[in-house]
Amino acid sequence: MKKTLLAVAMASAVLAIPSHAQDAAPAATPAPAPATPAAPPKLPEIMKPETTATLRAAQKEWQVAVGKEVNVAKMLELYTKFQFSPDLQPKLKEIFGTERPFAIQRVAGGPKGQINYVGGLAPYTYLQGNGTDFSWTEMALKLSTDKAGRALNTDSTWPSLMVTRPGGSLSINDIGMTTRAVYGADNVGYGTALIKVGSVVVRDSAPGSSEIKEAMRFEGIEGKSDVRRRGAMAEIIYSNSVKAIVFGDERVERSNFAMHITNVPVKALADLTRQLRDQQGADMENEAEKKRTLKTMTDFGKRMVTAGATLFIDDISAAYHGNVASLKGRVSFQKVVEADFSNFNALMKKIVAHFEVRVPVALVRDVARVFAGKSVDPSLPDAAKQIDAGADAVVSMVVGKTVSGGFGVVVQDELRTVIDIKDGKVTVNGKAIEVPAGVLNSLKAKPAPQAVPQPAPQPAQ
Template sequence: MKKSALSVGVALALFANSPAHAAPLTIETKRAEATAKQSPSPRVEAFTAALQELADVFGTGKGNPIPLLDKLVQHRHSEQTRAQLMQHFGIDSLFTVTPASAPAGKVAYAITTPANRHMDPNGEAVEWATLNAKIELDKAGRRMISSGSWPSFSVHGLKSSMRLSDITLTSDQTRSSRDVWLGKGGYRIGSIVFGNASGDGGVEIEDLTIDADVIERKQAVTIGFDMRIKAVKVAGEQVDHVRFASRMSNVDMKAFEALSKAIAAKEKQMDPALAFLSARPELIAFGKTMAARGTAIEIDEISAGYRGHQAKIKGRVSLAPMKDADFANAAAFVKKLVARMEVQVPLALVSEVAGTVTSKQAEAKGQPMADGAVAQASQGITDAMVGKVVTSGYGRVHNDMLVTVIEFKNGKLTLNNKEVAMPARKPTPAASK
């Protein structure tokens, strides 16, 4: 859940979560790209240019969103960006925004992208069904309800393909007296299939749902995030009921927004991977408020199932009280991290995985094993693996579960209260002289 200026672009949210066309969204991805010195594809560049022009319309996105939406109604991309979009998508705008009918006392806007199929000269085809979305607000711009649907979106390249189906988005937000958007929202993708050029599914993700909520308590905000996947299918195997649910509690929104704004401004001047580190004053301010307020990332659940057995992780990550010197380098910062994770893995899950690996290895050698032999081998592997973990003191068995508690504090890592040696840092050239 983000502030209204970002919630408004339903189509952008859907495009941005499309792996084939989104500009890289994480610092890790951008850093990897910078290291590899790879230039983005012309299609990604066209999308990024259009996205930036839309972001410029919104500015900071603060205040009543209705005037900003009215600007979108009149907005037209620059001539260069229109040419790029036409060349790589077959359209001259990502979507159109028009006023729509609304109940008395409210205003509404329709967001539409007509169905389209476009083929590049290199043979890559992009195709999507009609995208329809609607935003409804009270005239004061305090309450905003959004919904959208996109039946399908696909890319077929020379070597690979991707298809997203049954995409929906909903949100219900209220703007607080401090100009923070509170409420719930999320989206669902019924199916994501990655395959080869013929469209055969190499990996299928079934029923991906992401929900978020923002709650305000005593001048602080809690941001919740819950991602669920019904199944991930690959190479004849299936992982079920994947979930990642977390909350960032007691967030100082002023410090958070200042950091976000500083990073966005730096990204226009330098590589995004460096922009995060360059926003040092805001980063220090946000870190200090996190430590002072007790801001924490609460991991309610990280889980995944295999053949009826579920592994789970829960925990908490926070910061100890900090000074400016703690931001001098990564090593100093890491020492201020405080984390605790409890991991539970059913012994039956370990046995199932061991059995699958054993069976597939035997088949690959042309020596398939009988079910009884696989079961016996997998039990032996399980006993050996679990025994090693327990004997070493890094875990324990409780109620047919392999359990361990991972803790990190003062730069020290422990598993089941036993310290684990951290990798030694390589000396810098200057230090080694």
């Protein structure tokens, strides 16, 4: 359900900021916390095919209008006069309540040399007719650039956006997004993109009941991306955090994910920007476009690896009952050459990784109590004792086997271990681990697409 709403928001943003939002998508996507004990309910159909087709058509019409223009000031001015085709206008009006969604206009004022625009989207309810509807309050948008057309600053606020369906809903509240980017001669944008969301709330009703109750809530979501140039190389920084995750009677106080990638060739970023720009202007079917995008991103990933890029996991952590479990580490490759990408085993042997994991014993006990409580009848007179005994048994098993097996140590009531990967070998707390052949074969048969953090907003060209 979360992905559905985000897809709608992103599709809308494409119309709002002349194609810049596509590359800002990671920053505009408030990622949920790492694995939670429950997941929002899935919907059979979020956007009907006609809605998706209309949004794609609108995006393509704007891309054709932009052509090869790279000057932000000229693109913004062009958008103030841009009209969608007569065939598309009534379809857009059905979805957004207007034929020109996210219209902007130039306004006076501001620092000398700065060109300012304001715009937004009026409140509206879109009834799709497939059981899933969308409604939102007024969205306000401010944009500015300089006379050279090399800077882009955006500020937007959106009080609420809601998806409703029979028996449930999802709402995103207090949305704010800010971007600050400066584009170089190679049209790569360097700067930051920040999004804050007050809350994301999932509501559902039990089978056969008309009463809708809150099923899950995310509070205080914040996502940030930052791209910095350092000579011939660039650094990509990404983080997201959630202040609280509530599901049923349980509450995770916070979750955090922060990482950065160093030694990213600026030339590779420039080529990526150009290739995605050229693809935007190409007339391709959906599947062909997906395949081309995957190839473009895979090639970019290969160039980062061969250039010696290193992924640093600065912080993956979550707090429960005041106890924090965390992971930190780094991943890189040793002297990879082009031939390695066609030799899975050779590539795996060049991975160099180091991870540090810390889990408070108290956290293991608290989680164990939750699961033990689900298997004990609360009406029993000794229910509390049974739950405690079950939790203690789990702690003894997890901590005992980890320590006695040499896979970790307990320091200050915290279970700690170090995982290293080098020369195709894996060690946990210094002890060699044999990776099952089935795991390697599954990776070899179905390699996962590389997840490459996106730069700050790039201009469509």
